Amino acid sequence: MRVKIRFGYVSTAITLWDASPSKTLTFTRYQQMSEKERKNKLLELTRLNLAHTLRMFYFNLAHEIELYRLSSSIVPLATHPEVFWDFVTPFKKQWKEIGTLIKKNHLRVSFHPNQYTLFTSPQDKITNNAVIDMEYHYRMFEAMGVEDRGMMNIHIGGAYGDKVETIVRFHENLKRLPSHIKKAMTLENDDKTYNTEETLIACEKETIPLVFDYHHHMANLCEPPLEELLPRIFKTWDHVDLVPKIHISSPKTEKEFRSHADFVDLEFIMPLIKMLKEIGQDVDFMIEAKAKDQATLKLVEDISKVRGYKRISGAAIEVK
Numbered sequence: 596m597r598v599k600i601r602f603g604y605v606s607t608a609i610t611l612w613d614a615s616p617s618k619t620l621t622f623t624r625y626q627q628m629s630e631k632e633r634k635n636k637l638l639e640l641t642r643l644n645l646a647h648t649l650r651m652f653y654f655n656l657a658h659e660i661e662l663y664r665l666s667s668s669i670v671p672l673a674t675h676p677e678v679f680w681d682f683v684t685p686f687k688k689q690w691k692e693i694g695t696l697i698k699k700n701h702l703r704v705s706f707h708p709n710q711y712t713l714f715t716s717p718q719d720k721i722t723n724n725a726v727i728d729m730e731y732h733y734r735m736f737e738a739m740g741v742e743d744r745g746m747m748n749i750h751i752g753g754a755y756g757d758k759v760e761t762i763v764r765f766h767e768n769l770k771r772l773p774s775h776i777k778k779a780m781t782l783e784n785d786d787k788t789y790n791t792e793e794t795l796i797a798c799e800k801e802t803i804p805l806v807f808d809y810h811h812h813m814a815n816l817c818e819p820p821l822e823e824l825l826p827r828i829f830k831t832w833d834h835v836d837l838v839p840k841i842h843i844s845s846p847k848t849e850k851e852f853r854s855h856a857d858f859v860d861l862e863f864i865m866p867l868i869k870m871l872k873e874i875g876q877d878v879d880f881m882i883e884a885k886a887k888d889q890a891t892l893k894l895v896e897d898i899s900k901v902r903g904y905k906r907i908s909g910a911a912i913e914v915k
Contacts, residue, residue: 598914599907600868602895603654603662603703603881608654608888616647617668622675624841637671641682642754644669645689652696658892659909660704662840662879667732674724674731683738692781694739703837705781706747713752714768715761722768725749733776748781749805750795751789754778758788762797771800781806783842785815786853791824792817798831807830808842809867810883816854822870829876839876841867843894844883857885859894861901867896 607615618640648669655663672678683690697704713721714730729747736745755761769777783806784794791812796807805828812821832839845863847854856890859882871878884890891910899906905913 596688598608598872598875599662599910600690600704600871600898600914601879602912603655603664603879604887604890605664605707605881605883605889606651606666606887608659609886610888611650611654612723614647614650616644616651617667618643618647618671619915620660621666621836622672622678625672625678631906634656635837636821637678637682637787638685640671641686642689644671644694645686648695649689649693652693652702654888655702656696656700658888659911660888661701661910662881664705664707664881666906667706667708669735670731674727683734686744690735690738691740694741695736697739697741698745703743703840704745705840705881706735706745708732708747708749710750712749714772715752715755715765716768717755717764719885725768726771726773729772729776736779742775746779746781746804746840747776747834748783750783750785751794754788758793762793765797766800776803777803781840783808783809786811787815789819790815790817791828792819792845796829799827802834803831804837804839806837806840806842806881808844808883809864810842810844810855813863814846821867825874825875825876826868829874834868838879840879840881842883843880855883858890859884861894861897867888868914 620636620640670682673682692800708728711726713864714725718720732747733742736742751765781804781911782794782798784791807828829839834866843859843864844855846852847856882891895906895910898904898912907913
């Protein structure tokens with residue numbers, strides 16, 4: 596049985612000069628500006644971030660990278676309660692251009708809202724902000740015309756001193772998320788609190804795909820072995836027209852195990868790749884290493900040198 600693995604990276608191709616799609620504006624600075632300056636600055640930064648996002652896509656196409664996580668910071672101050680502004684209308688053409696490129700080339704895109712976008716908090720305000728943030732990301736997908744294929748990935752969140760009670764609250768708070776947005780949501784196991792099994796149970800209950808993070812799993816092990824968990828994890832993707840996605844990174848050092856290294860150590864992830872081969876499951880690897888696009892292409896190269904692993908494109912491998 597042949598297994599196909601595609602590789603992608605997060606947000607910024609560091610190979611490109613000055614291409615950050617996350618140029619931002621602090622609210623403090625915003626407050627110091629006149630009304631006209633504020634509007635101009637928001638428009639200028641968003642225009643620049645969209646242009647840089649487009650550059651990233653052309654870079655990806657040139658390297659046959661079909662997997663890409665968009666920056667959550669394309670629009671400055673998009674969710675700030677005192678700023679809320681229409682970031683779609685002035686840039687309809689740019690959003691559409693990006694979306695057309697995604698659709699035409701069958702690229703897989705996602706967002707990863709920040710760690711404060713969670714549904715476990717006892718505070719209403721935090722849950723309301725989480726909904727606002729998820730709506731913002733969904734609006735960007737809509738502006739691109741890819742809301743039917745883009746996914747937004749979050750973590751369950753903190754335990755607040757009582758995991759059992761918090762998980763109950765998570766399921767309750769999640770009801771506030773509009774159903775069409777929930778359909779575009781994935782959950783990820785984390786490195787300290789909710790391990791793979793706990794996250795998987797939540798995913799199964801809510802019919803949400805689980806984005807499995809191998810590095811987090813190794814830092815926060817659970818009782819069932821990974822061989823048992825993987826088929827269940829892959830099953831959470833059955834209702835979505837996408838192959839399962841896995842986050843890949845490796846520890847910076849033994850001492851700083853949770854921190855991401857610049858590149859991915861093939862030896863660290865090889866046990867997982869062997870399991871995928873045995874199961875016969877195609878997957879997409881999202882590389883979360885500090886060297887981003889460079890780490891992605893180096894990992895593809897490293898794997899392709901192993902016997903039985905064949906490079907079939909710039910950023911895809913076939914395992915025999």
